Amino acid sequence: MSATRPILVVDDDPGIREFVDLALSDEGYEVVTATDGAAALEMTALRLPAIILLDMRMPIMDGWEFARMYRRRPGPHAPIVVVTAAREAAERAAQIAADGVLPKPFRLAELLKVVATYAGQP
């Protein structure tokens, strides 16, 4: 297991998961993915991520519930960046007091920039 911290991608859409995984892996980041909030909570219990890219609408446990439960844990906490297709992307981010927001659809460069901002260079 790597000593560096991974990028956690939480999204129920396989296309998004795969794209983000591929794009960040190419840059040298370690990427882990989860299909919903519950799976993501399990992963964050094992390792502290460098950043959490969080979709809001997901089955089983959505982004709101995940953020609420994640924050309730003892720290440290990884920064959360909301990744959403909702028109009110910033509003969603504010609802869970997220550190950043990445509205869909986003370009590769935007993804890399947000990750570099919160997780630093790989």
Add this chain to the structure above:
Amino acid sequence: MTATELGQLADLLHSRSEAIADRWYRAIASTSFVSLSPGAIRARLVTLTTRAIDALLGEPFPREEAWAIGAALADLYYLHPDALSGTQEELGQSLLADLLAENSIALQPRLAVLLGALAGGYFERARGIILSEQETIRSALLAAHQRAEDALRVSEARFRAIFEAAAIGIGAANLEGGIQTANPALQLMLGYNEEELRELAVPQFTHPDDAAGDWEFYRELMEGERDHFQIEKRFFRKDGSTVWTRLTSSLVRDAAGLPELTIGMFEDITERKRAEETIRQLNADLERRVADRTAELTAVNSELAGEIARRTRLEEDQLRLLAEEQAARAEALAALAVREEFLSVAAHELKTPITSVRGFTELALKQFTRAEGPNPQRVERALLTLDREAHKLSHLVSQLLDVSRVDAGQLALQREPTELTHLIREVVASAQLTTDRHTLEVHAPDALLAQVDPLRLEQVISNLLSNAIKYSPRGGPIDIELTTPRPDVVSIAVRDRGIGIPVEYQDRLFERFYQARSGDRVAGMGLGLYISRQIVVLHGGHIGITSPPDGGTRFVVTLPLDPAAREENPAT
């Protein structure tokens, strides 16, 4: 006559003085009334007899003394002048007889002189007394008369003063109505002086309307049936104006009891009448004004009622128009909201696959910028994903089109006889290819023919299977059951053993865009269930959801086998 003789005679006479006094007394007592007691009279008579004897014998004859004795006799008793002459005679006879019988003739002249002097003194005195009494009586009569006159004058003056000063008009008239007297108040009231009034008779200045009003009273007054009456009547004043009076009339009868005068007391009630008239007019005016006002108010009221009715109608019309307008507006707004929502959902649903498409395109292109050349595996992976995402986009777009058709009421079915078992097995096989964690198992009769739109029904079943796979992420069995609970009804059930759907969300599950509602935090179904439900409903069927006690979710679609047959025989 010698002194001796005279002395002897004097003694004799003195010895008989009491007898002489008695005779006088008897004479007096029979003819007069005296004020002294009998004893006192006798005592005085004895004294007077003694003095008369002395006077008889006096030398020269004491004429003054004799007159004084006569006057004293007159003082002693008083005789009525008619009786006086007789008494005088008797007195003389008695004295004379006694003296003559007892004495010598020598005394006779002296005695005559004495009697004459006594009588003279008596009558002179008596006349004086009578005159004095007559004077006294006359004075008393005069005084009494004077007092009576004075009293009458005072009384008259008092009555006159009352008459003159009375504030009420007082007048007397004879039986023909001719005025006899009128006090100043009455003169002032009628505007005539007393002389003018004396020329008038009451009917001449009586208001014609009131002339006959008191005839009956007058008759009763004359016949003694009443002693007065009171009436209000009008009189003309000298200046022609009218004075209202309250007349109290009474009758004065003469000594024989016959009617002589009528007395009238007139109280000026013009002001009162005027006030009454004013009040009457005010009342009438008030009544008229009240009536006018009432009529006015009634008119205004009915006008108001009409106006209220009119306005109520207008208001109702306006309310109806407003309601219609609001309904139309709400409808328009709802339609607008539906369109907005559709666009919002469409954009939202498309964003995720577009992100992937763009992302993989960038990644693939990036491979060609590498110095060492593109990695073929990476490029292939990107292209495969692009293909998958393009399919997904295509599917989404057709779903959105379906929603759009549903909204427009343009979703039409192409019914045809369809073998359901075969159709379901094909859809299930296709779904099984997308997952290796789930086991899809079909329980169905060998064949079941139904009149449905096969493509649309396939869409419904595919959607239910896709959801079942998606919401049971840990895998497991998924059962698909085709049954005919009634001969004319077919039932298709899809049951997973996944996370289940809370009861509180089940009702809303089939709502349009339920998943996509902004702010709604329940993640879940997308457009699929909404479209599925529309398709089932168009088939004349029903889609429902139950939560089996051992977990997971069970969707059940029931459809009529043949809606046409059902319509022909609704009883079955």
